[in-house]
Amino acid sequence: MTIITLDRVSKRYGALQVTDAVSLALERGSALGIIGPNGAGKTTLFNLIAGTTLADSGTIRFDGEDVTRMPARRRCHRGIGRSFQIPHPFVGMTTYENVLVGATFGGRLSERDAAAKAVDVLELTGLARKANVLAGQLTLLERKRLEMARALASSPRLLLLDEIAGGLTEPECAELVDAIRNVRAQGVSIIWIEHVVHALLAVVDRIAVIDFGRKIAEGEPAATMASPEVAAIYMGMESEAAHG
Amino acid sequence: MSFRIERFTPASRATAIVALIALAFLVAAPWLTGRANIRLLGEMFSFLALASLWNLLAGYCGLVSVGQQAFVGFGGYMLFALAIFLGFDPLLAIPVAGLLGAVLAIPVGTLLFRLQGAYFAIGSWVFAEVLRLSFAQVSSLGGGSGASLPTSVVTGIASNREWREILIYWTGLALAVAVLLIVIALLRSKLGLALTGLRDSEIASESLGVNSWLTKMTVYVSVAGLTTMIGSFIFLQKLRISPDAAFSVNDWTAYVIFIAVIGGIGTIEGPIIGTIIFFLLRETLADLGTTYLLVLGALAILVMLKAPRGVWGLISERSRISLVPVRRQVRFD
Numbered sequence: 377m378t379i380i381t382l383d384r385v386s387k388r389y390g391a392l393q394v395t396d397a398v399s400l401a402l403e404r405g406s407a408l409g410i411i412g413p414n415g416a417g418k419t420t421l422f423n424l425i426a427g428t429t430l431a432d433s434g435t436i437r438f439d440g441e442d443v444t445r446m447p448a449r450r451r452c453h454r455g456i457g458r459s460f461q462i463p464h465p466f467v468g469m470t471t472y473e474n475v476l477v478g479a480t481f482g483g484r485l486s487e488r489d490a491a492a493k494a495v496d497v498l499e500l501t502g503l504a505r506k507a508n509v510l511a512g513q514l515t516l517l518e519r520k521r522l523e524m525a526r527a528l529a530s531s532p533r534l535l536l537l538d539e540i541a542g543g544l545t546e547p548e549c550a551e552l553v554d555a556i557r558n559v560r561a562q563g564v565s566i567i568w569i570e571h572v573v574h575a576l577l578a579v580v581d582r583i584a585v586i587d588f589g590r591k592i593a594e595g596e597p598a599a600t601m602a603s604p605e606v607a608a609i610y611m612g613m614e615s616e617a618a619h620g
Numbered sequence: 621m622s623f624r625i626e627r628f629t630p631a632s633r634a635t636a637i638v639a640l641i642a643l644a645f646l647v648a649a650p651w652l653t654g655r656a657n658i659r660l661l662g663e664m665f666s667f668l669a670l671a672s673l674w675n676l677l678a679g680y681c682g683l684v685s686v687g688q689q690a691f692v693g694f695g696g697y698m699l700f701a702l703a704i705f706l707g708f709d710p711l712l713a714i715p716v717a718g719l720l721g722a723v724l725a726i727p728v729g730t731l732l733f734r735l736q737g738a739y740f741a742i743g744s745w746v747f748a749e750v751l752r753l754s755f756a757q758v759s760s761l762g763g764g765s766g767a768s769l770p771t772s773v774v775t776g777i778a779s780n781r782e783w784r785e786i787l788i789y790w791t792g793l794a795l796a797v798a799v800l801l802i803v804i805a806l807l808r809s810k811l812g813l814a815l816t817g818l819r820d821s822e823i824a825s826e827s828l829g830v831n832s833w834l835t836k837m838t839v840y841v842s843v844a845g846l847t848t849m850i851g852s853f854i855f856l857q858k859l860r861i862s863p864d865a866a867f868s869v870n871d872w873t874a875y876v877i878f879i880a881v882i883g884g885i886g887t888i889e890g891p892i893i894g895t896i897i898f899f900l901l902r903e904t905l906a907d908l909g910t911t912y913l914l915v916l917g918a919l920a921i922l923v924m925l926k927a928p929r930g931v932w933g934l935i936s937e938r939s940r941i942s943l944v945p946v947r948r949q950v951r952f953d
């Protein structure tokens with residue numbers, strides 16, 4: 377049983393084909409990693425799945441329902457939760473209230489249940505100590521964690537995580553991996569875009585590779601990472617780095 | 621995990637007590653001060669309410685309206701129409717007018733919400749002008765030159781003038797208190813949570829399940845209904861209405877924006893402080909004529925440049941105090 381299916385989904389911005397006929401299918405309860413160079417169109421793929429932008433063509437089905445043209449808030453109600461790569465905290469609210477928004481409007485819980493859910497999520501994501509701090513005063517790393525916490529508070533069945541491990545120390549990264557595994561153990565399906573490959577490999581069952589808006593490879597993690605397509609991309613990135 | 625959510629602070633409890641004492645004095649004011657001051661206080665109540673409502677729209681919803689005089693004028697005219705044509709008691713006509721204003725706001729808001737930023741502001745002003753020109757056509761309400769509330773209606777409120785003025789004064793006080801309490805309750809509610817979220821990031825709010833359109837529409841319609849009621853009250857106090865006075869962009873929007881800007885946009889305390897400053901200036905400088913307007917303008921520009929969050933913004937930044945907290949504090953036991 378698949379939780380989400382993309383069928384030849386495309387999106388262009390002006391002359392730039394950012395998403396080029398991408399097809400994907402994710403089994404319920406499984407975790408997919410997405411890798412690819414900067415600007416490949418990974419975040420755009422999340423925007424399309426979560427409804428932040430609408431696809432030009434192709435169809436997106438979530439849990440059997442066509443959600444291709446559904447507004448973001450209704451996709452959230454259906455069970456799609458997402459974190460933003462560039463955090464969008466509600467700076468005028470406390471960390472707790474940020475998470476409460478997800479629980480109240482995404483999870484559509486009563487006041488009491490939403491409060492309990494928010495506190496749970498703060499504990500799970502290690503943000504409880506910052507509960508009463510204005511989100512505007514959080515560090516970048518804390519803001520990233522808040523992104524995940526808010527999404528989790530909406531009780532998603534599919535969680536989209538966009539580059540949340542960058543910049544973490546080894547112990548912090550291990551903690552994050554634990555937290556995500558924990559979420560997954562509760563039956564939540566996950567798609568995770570991440571450059572920190574070893575963290576990704578500790579969680580996902582499959583990896584998809586995106587380059588120039590196209591999905592160029594997908595499969596079991598070790599085999600995919602060893603594939604010539606991935607090798608070519610990473611070699612390209614290394615030579616770019618050498619030139620830069 | 622055991623926790624409590626706290627919504628009051630020592631400062632807010634003290635504020636509530638001070639506010640209650642002030643309220644007691646204001647209720648007793650007709651016996652403590654003269655007629656002229658009572659009229660002035662009635663006017664202050666109107667401006668306090670209008671500024672709080674405008675602030676809710678602009679400071680919390682990002683809906684910068686320069687057309688709220690549409691609802692003020694509509695409220696005034698509905699009061700006159702309900703009292704003259706349908707024989708309503710004027711005090712009863714106020715909530716009925718408010719309801720009509722809220723109903724009117726639904727189609728108007730639906731149209732205006734298609735406009736973004738400056739276009740929304742212009743659209744709101746155009747709507748007010750359309751109403752002004754329309755009411756100028758209603759000859760049974762005096763057309764362009766306006767009408768007075770008939771003596772029979774006026775004496776219907778209370779037979780002697782003293783009691784009438786006291787009743788009207790209390791109505792203004794009750795309306796201003798109600799508006800403040802509603803604004804506070806709204807900001808502390810689930811709707812306020814959505815509103816603050818939308819203000820900080822519309823895109824994140826939507827992907828967390830917040831309905832941006834419906835949230836803003838709810839606030840727009842509530843603000844319109846309450847603004848209409850204040851409009852009814854203003855013209856009940858004046859006993860006379862004309863299209864130019866009812867739909868005056870100067871009186872009901874420019875001064876109101878001045879109050880909110882000076883006091884501090886996006887805060888509950890701001891409009892209260894702004895109203896006091898505005899009336900202090902007006903009462904001391906009004907004799908200067910045009911100079912008075914120049915001083916107001918210069919002051920507004922100065923505040924916008926030097927203290928964009930207004931006088932209350934300055935105070936709360938320094939003292940880190942919030943008299944009317946809308947925040948929620950988690951306490952782990």
Ligand SMILES: Nc1ncnc2c1ncn2[C@@H]1O[C@H](COP(=O)(O)OP(=O)(O)O)[C@@H](O)[C@H]1O
Nearest residue numbers: 389392394412413414415416417418419420421
């Ligand atoms: N709203 C937008 N308007 C125009 N171009 C965009 C927009 N969003 C993304 N892009 C462009 O699309 C390309 C892919 O971006 P993105 O999906 O963020 O890539 P990735 O997440 O893989 O780094 C980039 O070249 C980016 O500049």
Ligand SMILES: [Mg+2]
Nearest residue numbers: 418419420461
């Ligand atoms: Mg990205």
